[in-house]
Amino acid sequence: MSEENKKSRKKKKSKVIFFITMLIAEIFVLGVIFAYAYALKQYSKIQRPEYDIEEVVNTDLSEKKLEEMRGYKNIAVFGVDSRDSSVGKGNRSDVIIICSIEQDTGEIKLVSIYRDTYLDVGKNSFQKATHAYSYGGPASAVKMLNDSLDLNITDYITFNWKAVATAINILGGIDVEITKPEFKYINSYITETVKGTGIGSVQLKAPGMHHLDGVQAVAYARLRYMDTDYQRTERQRKVIELAFEKTKKRI
Structure with a gap:
């Protein structure tokens, strides 16, 4: 050639x-x-x-x-x-x-x-x-x-x-490892996100690997008190990347 x-x-x-x-x-x-x-x-x-x-x-x-x-x-x-x-x-x-x-x-x-x-x-x-x-x-x-x-x-x-929570629910959720420091705060964020978006969800019962619904994923991305902005933005990117990967698998 x-x-x-x-x-x-x-x-x-x-x-x-x-x-x-x-x-x-x-x-x-x-x-x-x-x-x-x-x-x-x-x-x-x-x-x-x-x-x-x-x-x-x-x-x-x-x-x-x-x-x-x-x-x-x-x-x-x-x-x-x-x-x-x-x-x-x-x-x-x-x-x-x-x-x-x-x-x-x-x-x-x-x-x-x-x-x-x-x-x-x-x-x-x-x-x-x-x-x-x-x-x-x-x-x-x-x-x-x-x-x-x-x-x-x-x-x-x-x-x-609200858009992110709804889209992730449509995609069927994402799998994320929740650390002990993250677990300490995530349920309060879940409660606040439910109130803010009007989308239902449930509280997590323990740290570890979880299949997160849309509201839980948003709460995870919003966590901020236990560490720095670097870790917070890392969680945000992780949620987007995991959702993106699930989207590719559906094509």
Whole structure:
């Protein structure tokens, strides 16, 4: 086989891998949206605030930086603290994750930004990163990430805890090991999440391996008092990754 044909086949294979990866991600996101709509019983309550891409594009990136990012698709993922259907400004982003997809291999990496990290949320005002979404919605939050971290993100996904709980229930739950320190606090979070989302659940009886329903998984992701922000964001990524894996198995 000629070198040219090999390159052509490799290029086509890369495109197929990227397409399949994006399709899986889209199906998971659509699953979350559909689940949220089902729980609310009306599609009109789903909101995805749009913004002018020109508002968030980082025009100060050097050619070297642009070259480093070539071949990667970065998406901002926000989890907001709203208890209703609102996902626009006025809600703080408890979860801030950058989802990076390598287009040649389809490999996905999740990088968390601590909500209490002080970043420029606009007009040289350095505040906790969680406040950017509250002040200006997704446009303000994406711009904060681009300007502070030398990125060029234009796409985003926003969810709240009710959407996550409903979607994980539809997926049939996830398996997670609950440590003794986590068990000490998780039941109070389960109670609070049940009240906030209106979705039923049960308390856990002991630490160890558990098959978590949607509310329990959300409570797990929200745990914060027994350790640091690093462990908290690690739990958040674990919930997303486990749900993502279950979604892939269903395709």
